[in-house]
Amino acid sequence: MNLRIPGPIPVPEDILATMATPMMNHRGPQFKELLYRVTDGVKQVFDTKNDLYILTSSGTSAMEAAIVNTLSPRDKVLNVSIGSFGDRFGQIAGIYGADITKLDFPWGSTVDIDALRDTLKANPGIGTVMVTHNETSTGVTNDLEAIASVVKGEFDKLLLVDGISSVCSIPLQTDAWGCDVVATASQKGWMLPPGLAFISFSERAWEAHASAKMPKFYLDLAQYRSYYEKGQPPYTPAVSIYYALDLAIAQLQEEGIDALFARHARIAEMTREGIKDLGLSLFPDERYASNTVTAVSIPEGVVASDLLRIVREDHNVVLGGGQGPVDGKIFRIGHMGKTTSDDIRGVLDALAASLPKLGFAPAGAAR
C-alpha cells in the first residue's frame, strides 16, 4: 500500500521491526537510559535546550497540554488560525475557559504579519498567542520565524506552537525563534507509528505553569518533570514506540537534520511539479505550500470521494480527503518521513490513470 495521508506515514521496515522488542520495566535502569537518550535526541530535533517531555497520547493531547500547563480560565489568548487545526487549538483553550480573541485567515492562505501586529497592538491584555506552524488541513506552512519575531520580539507574549506536522520535517528553531511551548507527534516526520507526543517547555512556560489554574492530571508537566529526574515517566509509557523512537533518532542523526529537511523540500517540490504537470491546481498559494503535505483542488465536475476510492481500489494509493469547509473540495498527499520519489511517482501515475474515468483529462494525457 502506498499510504500517502498526512499521518500515520509509512514506517521503515527496520523501525517497524523494533516494535516487536520484548517489554521492559519502565521504572528500571534500562528504561532510564533509554528515556534520557531519546529525550536528548528529540531535543536536538526541536533545536532546544528547554525541557522536553514525551507523552503517551496523540498530538491533540499535546496541544491540550500546551494550554492547560500555561493558562488559567479567563486568561486572554490570541488564537491565530489558518485552518482546521488552528481552530482546534483555540477550541481546546475555550473549553478550559480561556478568553479567546480569534484571528482567522482564509483557508489556503497564511498568517498576515501586519494583521497579527495590529491585533496585538489593539489588544494589550492578551498574554498568550497560539499558532499552528504547519496547517495539515490546508497544506500551508506559516512563517513561524516572522510570527515569533512579532509575538516575542515586539510584544513579548507567551508563544504556544502546534508543530505537529512540522517538527522533524521542516525547520523549527525552538530556542532561536523563542517558542515557549512546541507540541508534536510521532506519526509525522519522525518515521514512527502514532502513540507518542512530544512537548518542549521553556523557563517562561514554567513561570506560567506556576500560576496556571486550568485543571490537569495526566497532562500535568510538573509530574513529568519530577519523574524525569528519576529517569521515569510518571505513567506507564508506550514502551514499544520508545524502542522505535530510539532507532529513528539514530537514523536521523546519521542522515543529519539539514539533509532530512532538504529531502522533505525536494520531495514536496517534486509533488507540486507533478500535480501541476497533470493540469491540477494546488489548493494554497504555492508560496506558502507545505513541504509535508500537498493539498490539491478537486477539478470541476470530479467527485472527491470517487477519486479517492478509485486510486485506492485500483492503484493501492491512499490519499487524504478534505476536512470541514474543504470536504469534497481538496485531496491531500502526505510526504513526511521516508517518502521516496517512487512513492510520489506512484501517486501521480495513479491520478493520471484515474482522473480520465471521472471526466477530467490530465494535461499529460491530453497532449
Place this chain on the structure above:
Amino acid sequence: MNLRIPGPIPVPEDILATMATPMMNHRGPQFKELLYRVTDGVKQVFDTKNDLYILTSSGTSAMEAAIVNTLSPRDKVLNVSIGSFGDRFGQIAGIYGADITKLDFPWGSTVDIDALRDTLKANPGIGTVMVTHNETSTGVTNDLEAIASVVKGEFDKLLLVDGISSVCSIPLQTDAWGCDVVATASQKGWMLPPGLAFISFSERAWEAHASAKMPKFYLDLAQYRSYYEKGQPPYTPAVSIYYALDLAIAQLQEEGIDALFARHARIAEMTREGIKDLGLSLFPDERYASNTVTAVSIPEGVVASDLLRIVREDHNVVLGGGQGPVDGKIFRIGHMGKTTSDDIRGVLDALAASLPKLGFAPAGAAR
C-alpha cells in the same frame, strides 16, 4: 528477562510480532473493520453492552476520563480507597474541583461493606462513588460485586470503577453488577504492550455526561461516540497496538474467558503457596489477595532495594517495589497475562538463592 512487575507484562511473541505490521489509514475502511471488531471483543471481556471506547493513552488517563465525563466541580463524590491507586482516583477528581468525601481503609486490607453503607447513609448528598477493583499497590482485590450491590442496589449512585489491573484477569461483570464506568489499560491481563486504555460507559453515565461541566477535549467521550459511528477514533490512534489487540482478542476468545480467569487464579495460588513455603509473608490478608499481583512483606533486616537488585542482576528476574507508605516494606510479583508456572518457579528460585545473601534464611533452605 523474567519481567514480573504488575505491568507492563511480558507480551507473547506472536502478539509482539504483529506490532511490526505496516501502518494503515485510521480513517479508511480497513481500520473501520478493525475498530468495530476489537471494540466488540473488548466489550465481551468487560461483559457489557454499554458503549466502549479505546483511548490512546495510559490507564491513568482513562481514570481521568471516567471523572471528567461524568462530573462537575463541587459534585459530591465518595472516594473509597485501599491504597495508592484509590488515592489517585480521588486526587484526580479533587483537582477538577469535585467535593470529595474520602473513605480509607488500611493498606493491605479491603473495603468494609458496612462502613461503606454507613458512609453513604450519613452523606445523602453524595451522587457518585469511585472505587478500585484491584489495588495494584497492595495486591488486594476488593469484592466489587458486594460494593456495587450497596452503591447501586441500596443507594442507586453513579459507580466509577478503576479496573486497570482487574479487567481481563479476574471476573468483572460490568452490566450484571451495574458498573457505570469501568476503566482499564492494555499492559495488564490483555497480553499487550502499554499505550491503549479502554473505558465502558453506561446509559446512566451518558445522562451524567449531559450535565458534566469538568473541562475536557482529548478525553471527551462524546467525540469518541460521534466518530465511532463513522468507524473512526476522533484522534490518530496507536495503530500498532490495535493490531496486537486484534490478535490478543482472538487468542482470548479461543481460550475462553472463564479458562483465562481460572489460569490467573491457578498461577496466583501457586505464587502465594511458593512465597509462604519460602517462609515469607504475604502483605495483605490472604482472603483478599489479588490474582493479578502478589505483594510480599520484606522480612526484617532485608533491604528491599538490595533484594530487587540481586534478583535482577543475578537471576534476570524483575520484580516491583513498594510505592508510597509501603516503599521498602513490600515487593510485588506481577502474574497477569500469559504467566506460566515456569515463570513463577523462576521467581521463587531467584528469591530462594538471593535471600540468604541478605541475611534471611528461606524456609526451604533451612530445612
